Amino acid sequence: MLGEQTPHVADREAHVVGGGIAGLAAAAFLIRDGDMPGENVHVYEKLDVFGGAMDGAGNPDEGYVIRGGRMFNFPAYECTWDLFRTIPSLEDSSISVKEEINEFNEIHESYAQTRLVENGTRLDASQYELKMHHRISLVRLLLTPEERLGDTRVEEWFDDDFFETNFWYMWATIFAFQPWHSVAEVRRYIYRFLHVFPGLHTLEDIDRTRYDQYHSMILPLRRWLETRDVDFQQDRRVTDMDIVTSRAGRTVERLHYETGDGTESVAVEPTDLVFFTNGSMTDGSDLGAWDEAPETNETGASWELWRSIAEDNTGFGDPEVFAGNVQETKWESFTVTLHNTDLFDHIVEFTDEEPGNGLVTYVDSSWLLSTVVAAQPHFPNQPDDVKIFWGYALFTDQEGDYVEKKMSECTGREILEELCYHLQCVDRLPEILEDVDCVPCMMPFITAHFQPRTPGDRPQVVPDSSHNLAFIGQYAELRRDVVFTVEYSVRTAMTAVYDLLDLDEEIPPVSKHYRKPGVLADAVSASFD
Structure with a gap:
C-alpha cells in the first residue's frame, strides 16, 4: 500500500x-x-x-441472443x-x-421432472449410479489438499465408468466440466455446493432472474x-x-x-x-445465423x-495455461426465437417440464446437448406470442447423430434439426421449423478457467x-x-x-455448508441412491 x-x-x-x-x-x-x-x-x-x-x-423481429446462462444459489x-x-x-x-429476484423465485420455484433424457425416455436421475469405488474417489479427493493435486485432470482421478454415471452427466452439464479439466476445481465445487448435492436431479436449489x-x-x-x-x-x-x-x-x-x-x-x-x-470467457466469441455456422477464433x-x-512481470500469472488450447476450452450455445411455437410446445410436452424448471440433457447425444426453457417472457420486450429457449453442447467437434456434421460446422437450422432428432419430431421438420430462428454462438474460451493449473498460474x-x-x-x-x-x-x-483502498470492512466469507452435519448426511445419502 x-x-x-x-x-x-x-x-x-x-x-x-x-x-x-x-x-x-x-x-x-x-x-x-x-x-x-x-x-x-x-x-x-x-x-x-x-x-x-x-x-x-435482441427483439422479436430479428431474434434474441444469449451467449450463456447463469444459475444462482442464494446461500x-x-x-x-x-x-x-x-x-x-x-x-x-x-x-x-x-x-x-427473491420474489420471482418464490413464485417460480424450480423442480425439474426431466433432468436426463435417453432415446426419448426420461431417466430416473435421482439414481446417481455411483459405485463404491466412485464414492471412495470422491472422498479421497475431498481429503487431499489442493496444493497436492497440482494440474491433475478429472479423468486422471476417476475411473472411466465414472463418466457414464447419471451423477457425472448432471454435474458436467450444470457446471460445464469436461473430463480433461482441473480436478482441483472439481474439489472446490464439491465443497462450495455440497448443500445442493441431493438436488442435482431436480435443480430445486437453483435460483433464476x-x-x-x-x-x-x-x-x-x-x-x-x-x-x-x-x-x-x-x-x-x-x-x-x-x-x-x-x-x-x-x-x-x-x-x-x-x-x-x-x-x-x-x-x-x-x-x-x-x-x-x-x-x-466470452472473448473471441462469434455468432452464426440460421444459414451460417460461427467461426472459431483463437x-x-x-x-x-x-x-x-x-511477459515482463513475475507474479502476473500465465495466460497460456488457460488460453493455449482452444480445442479443450470451447463449446457452443444457441438461442432460439419462435413465432411458430410448435417446437417450444413440443419440448414442454416431451419433457413434461413447464417453462422455468431447469436444464434438460440428452445423454445419448454425441454433442451432449442440453436445453433450458426459461419462464416466459425472458426479455422485457418479448411479446406473449413469441417464445424463446436456449441450449448448448459440450462436444462440438463430434459428428451429430442425425446431422452428419460437427456441431462447430453447423448452421442454426442444422443444430435445430439435430435437436429435433433427440426430441423425436424429425418427421415434422418442415412445419415445426417454419417461422423459427436459431443463432449459434461459438465461444473458444468459455471453460478456459477450468484448465488444469498450478499455484501461480x-x-x-x-x-x-x-x-x-x-x-x-x-x-x-x-x-x-x-x-x-x-x-x-x-x-x-x-x-x-x-x-x-485499505478499507476496514469485512468481506462476506465463503459459506462452509459442508461443515453442517445435516448437509453431510444428505450428501452421503444421495451418493448411495
Missing part, C-alpha cells in the same frame, strides 16, 4: 479495464464502500455494450447479494434487485453507476500498460488503448488505481493484454509489490471460491477494492 502519503479518495482516479460484471462491481464498490466520486471512475470496454458474459439482446453467493441488495430494481425502485441477466442485473447496475456519473468509455480496447518497477514495487503509469480513430493513451498517477479483468483482446503485461487479486494494479474476474486467484460463477467475479472485485 501507499502508506500515510496516500491522498484522499476524492483526489484519486480509478481505471477499470473490462466492462463485465467484475469491472462493474469494482466500480460500484469503489463508490458505495470506498466513497470515491463516480466521475473519478473510468470503465474501458472494447465492445459497444457493457456486461461481458452476462449478456442478452452460496454472499458477495453478489451484498452488492445487489443496494441496487434498485429497474421496474420498481422501491425494492432492490436482490428482493426482486426474472428476465435474462443483462436486463435483470447488468442494466440496473449500470443505471445505478450512471446516476453517480461514472465515466463509461465503450469501444476502447486497452492494448498495453506501462508498468514501472522500482525498489518500492510495481506501479502502472499509463494505459494504451485503441479506438475507432486510432491509438490513444491516458496517464495513471501513482496514487490512482487500475482494475484489470485478465482473460474473458484469441481475444483481454488475453492479448494479459500476455503483454505478464492465476495472479493474486493484488500481487505482491503491486502498488496500484489489481486483477479481477475468473482468472484471479481466490482461496476456496469457485470460478465460472458471478460470485467469483464479484468477490474478486470486492477484494481488490477493499485491498487497494
Whole structure:
C-alpha cells in the first residue's frame, strides 16, 4: 500500500479495464464502500455494450441472443447479494434487485421432472449410479489438499465408468466440466455446493432472474453507476500498460488503448488505481445465423493484454495455461426465437417440464446437448406470442447423430434439426421449423478457467509489490471460491477494492455448508441412491 502519503479518495482516479460484471462491481464498490466520486471512475470496454458474459439482446423481429446462462444459489453467493441488495430494481425502485429476484423465485420455484433424457425416455436421475469405488474417489479427493493435486485432470482421478454415471452427466452439464479439466476445481465445487448435492436431479436449489441477466442485473447496475456519473468509455480496447518497477514495487503509469480513430493513451498517477479483468470467457466469441455456422477464433483482446503485461512481470500469472488450447476450452450455445411455437410446445410436452424448471440433457447425444426453457417472457420486450429457449453442447467437434456434421460446422437450422432428432419430431421438420430462428454462438474460451493449473498460474487479486494494479474476474486467484460463477467475479472485485483502498470492512466469507452435519448426511445419502 501507499502508506500515510496516500491522498484522499476524492483526489484519486480509478481505471477499470473490462466492462463485465467484475469491472462493474469494482466500480460500484469503489463508490458505495470506498466513497470515491463516480466521475473519478473510468470503465474501458472494447465492445459497444457493457456486461461481458452476462449478456442478452435482441427483439422479436430479428431474434434474441444469449451467449450463456447463469444459475444462482442464494446461500452460496454472499458477495453478489451484498452488492445487489443496494441496487434498485429497474421496474420498481422501491425494492432492490436482490428482493426482486427473491420474489420471482418464490413464485417460480424450480423442480425439474426431466433432468436426463435417453432415446426419448426420461431417466430416473435421482439414481446417481455411483459405485463404491466412485464414492471412495470422491472422498479421497475431498481429503487431499489442493496444493497436492497440482494440474491433475478429472479423468486422471476417476475411473472411466465414472463418466457414464447419471451423477457425472448432471454435474458436467450444470457446471460445464469436461473430463480433461482441473480436478482441483472439481474439489472446490464439491465443497462450495455440497448443500445442493441431493438436488442435482431436480435443480430445486437453483435460483433464476426474472428476465435474462443483462436486463435483470447488468442494466440496473449500470443505471445505478450512471446516476453517480461514472465515466463509461465503450469501444476502447486497452492494448498495453506501462508498468514501472522500482525498489518500492510495481506501479502502472499509463494505459494504451485503441479506438475507432486510432491509438490513444491516458496517464495513471501513482496514487490512482487500475482494475484489470485478465482473460474473458466470452472473448473471441462469434455468432452464426440460421444459414451460417460461427467461426472459431483463437484469441481475444483481454488475453492479448494479459500476455503483454505478464511477459515482463513475475507474479502476473500465465495466460497460456488457460488460453493455449482452444480445442479443450470451447463449446457452443444457441438461442432460439419462435413465432411458430410448435417446437417450444413440443419440448414442454416431451419433457413434461413447464417453462422455468431447469436444464434438460440428452445423454445419448454425441454433442451432449442440453436445453433450458426459461419462464416466459425472458426479455422485457418479448411479446406473449413469441417464445424463446436456449441450449448448448459440450462436444462440438463430434459428428451429430442425425446431422452428419460437427456441431462447430453447423448452421442454426442444422443444430435445430439435430435437436429435433433427440426430441423425436424429425418427421415434422418442415412445419415445426417454419417461422423459427436459431443463432449459434461459438465461444473458444468459455471453460478456459477450468484448465488444469498450478499455484501461480492465476495472479493474486493484488500481487505482491503491486502498488496500484489489481486483477479481477475468473482468472484471479481466490482461496476456496469457485470460478465460472458471478460470485467469483464479484468477490474478486470486492477484494481488490477493499485491498487497494485499505478499507476496514469485512468481506462476506465463503459459506462452509459442508461443515453442517445435516448437509453431510444428505450428501452421503444421495451418493448411495
